[in-house]
Structure formats: structure tokens, C-alpha cells
Amino acid sequence: MTTSNTGTGDVDPAVREELDRLRDSIDNIDAAVVHMLAERFKCTQQVGRLKAVHQLPPADPAREARQIARLRSLAENAKLDPAFAEKFLNFIIAEVIRHHERIAGDTGNGQLPGAS
Amino acid sequence: MTTSNTGTGDVDPAVREELDRLRDSIDNIDAAVVHMLAERFKCTQQVGRLKAVHQLPPADPAREARQIARLRSLAENAKLDPAFAEKFLNFIIAEVIRHHERIAGDTGNGQLPGAS
Numbered sequence: 001m002t003t004s005n006t007g008t009g010d011v012d013p014a015v016r017e018e019l020d021r022l023r024d025s026i027d028n029i030d031a032a033v034v035h036m037l038a039e040r041f042k043c044t045q046q047v048g049r050l051k052a053v054h055q056l057p058p059a060d061p062a063r064e065a066r067q068i069a070r071l072r073s074l075a076e077n078a079k080l081d082p083a084f085a086e087k088f089l090n091f092i093i094a095e096v097i098r099h100h101e102r103i104a105g106d107t108g109n110g111q112l113p114g115a116s
Numbered sequence: 117m118t119t120s121n122t123g124t125g126d127v128d129p130a131v132r133e134e135l136d137r138l139r140d141s142i143d144n145i146d147a148a149v150v151h152m153l154a155e156r157f158k159c160t161q162q163v164g165r166l167k168a169v170h171q172l173p174p175a176d177p178a179r180e181a182r183q184i185a186r187l188r189s190l191a192e193n194a195k196l197d198p199a200f201a202e203k204f205l206n207f208i209i210a211e212v213i214r215h216h217e218r219i220a221g222d223t224g225n226g227q228l229p230g231a232s
Contacts (some may be wrong), residue, residue: 011170011172012170015166018166019166019167019172022163023179025159026159026160027183027186029152029155030190031187032220033152033156034190034204035190035194036145036148036152037142037196037201038121038122038191038194038195038196043138043141043142043144047138047139047142050134051130051135053126054127056127056131056135063139068144070143070146071150074146074147074150075150075154080152080154082209084153085150088149088150089146090188091204091207095231110139
């Protein structure tokens with residue numbers, strides 16, 4: 001196949017069509033993920049409030065270890081790099097902790113209610 | 117309500133049940149997101165190959181700007197912090213670039229095929 005690009009902005013129509021098709025899928029997936037994450041943060045905000053109100057320990061390392069092991073295994077089955085899945089969970093948890101710091105501040109409780 | 121925790125590991129059953137319910141939802145959402153991301157990387161790997169084969173320009177800043185604006189707007193509607201949605205996209209793109217570096221290496225093309 002020699003349907004190459006002959007210059008910037010001058011892309012073979014078949015290649016452009018294939019690129020657009022892939023980008024549409026990427027955009028659909030991103031929309032789905034953003035909505036899933038919005039739901040996830042609703043859950044973790046409830047966890048944060050529950051922990052703050054009932055003085056539950058801020059962190060649960062056993063829970064977090066189970067989450068990581070499970071996500072790595074799911075990733076492997078889905079042919080996603082397990083190391084990336086773990087990095088992704090850590091990225092999300094960092095945001096959850098940021099939210100929980102706000103909740104702890106709001107309830108006047110200096111203790112952080114944990115991420116999971 | 118005074119169903120507070122009276123010590124580590126000694127959690128009111130109703131609170132424990134609510135926490136477990138929320139964690140089950142978090143786990144379901146994480147599984148969904150991991151599978152969506154596996155599909156997303158399949159798409160971006162195809163984009164990477166397409167760009168490498170057809171010598172398309174590695175980056176498309178206009179496309180990326182549209183992606184960011186769109187995700188911020190979707191996030192706002194879903195009541196997710198738009199700044200987080202943007203941070204999330206950047207986190208994913210960093211991983212895509214890592215993949216593309218590998219593809220570029222494999223095809224013997226030093227040029228990076230871009231993230232989107």
C-alpha cells in the first residue's frame with residue numbers, strides 16, 4: 001500500500017477516513033470514561049463522608065492492596081499493561097484524597113478519611 | 117445517628133454494610149474503566165501505526181485542543197471537575213506517547229507518531 005501523505009494537510013482520503021474512524025471511537029470511549037469517573041467520585045465522596053462521620057480509620061491498606069491486585073489481573077485479561085492499570089488507580093486515588101481533604105476540612109475533622 | 121465506630125476493626129454493621137455497598141460500586145466502575153481503557157489503547161495503537169506508515173505529522177495540536185475542550189464540557193455536565201478531566205486526558209496521552217515511542221522504535225522510524 002502506498003497511500004502515503006504527500007505533505008502536511010494533504011492526507012490520502014482513505015487514510016484520513018480511517019484516522020477519523022479511530023478518533024471517533026477514542027472520543028466515544030473518553031466520554032464513557034468521564035461519565036464513569038463522575039460516578040466513581042460520587043461513591044468515594046460518600047465513602048469520605050461516612051468515614052468522617054463515623055471516625056473510621058483514614059486508610060485501609062488491605063483494601064488498597066486488594067484493589068491493585070484485582071485491577072492488575074483485570075488489565076492482564078483485557079490486554080492492558082498491568083503496570084499502567086496500577087498507575088491509573090494511584091492517579092485516581094490521589095484525586096480522591098484531594099477530595100477527602102476538602103471533606104475533612106468541611107467537617108472540621110483534621111483526620112483524612114481515606115481513599116477507598 | 118450515633119452508630120459510630122468504637123475502635124479499629126469494630127465497625128457498626130450498618131456502616132460496614134454501606135461502606136461495602138459503595139466499595140462494590142467503585143470496584144464495578146474500575147473494572148468498566150479498565151476495559152474501556154484497554155479498548156482506547158487498541159485504537160491509539162492503530163492511530164500510531166497509521167501515522168508511522170503514512171508519515172503523518174506526529175502531533176495534532178488542533179485535535180488535542182478540541183479533545184480537551186470537549187472533555188471539560190462533558191465533565192462539567194457530569195458534575196466532574198473539568199480540571200481533573202483535563203489532567204486525566206493528559207495522563208492517558210502520556211501513556212499513549214510511551215506506546216508510540218515503542219511503535220516508532222519497532223518501525224525504525226525515529227519520528228513519534230503522536231497521541232491522538
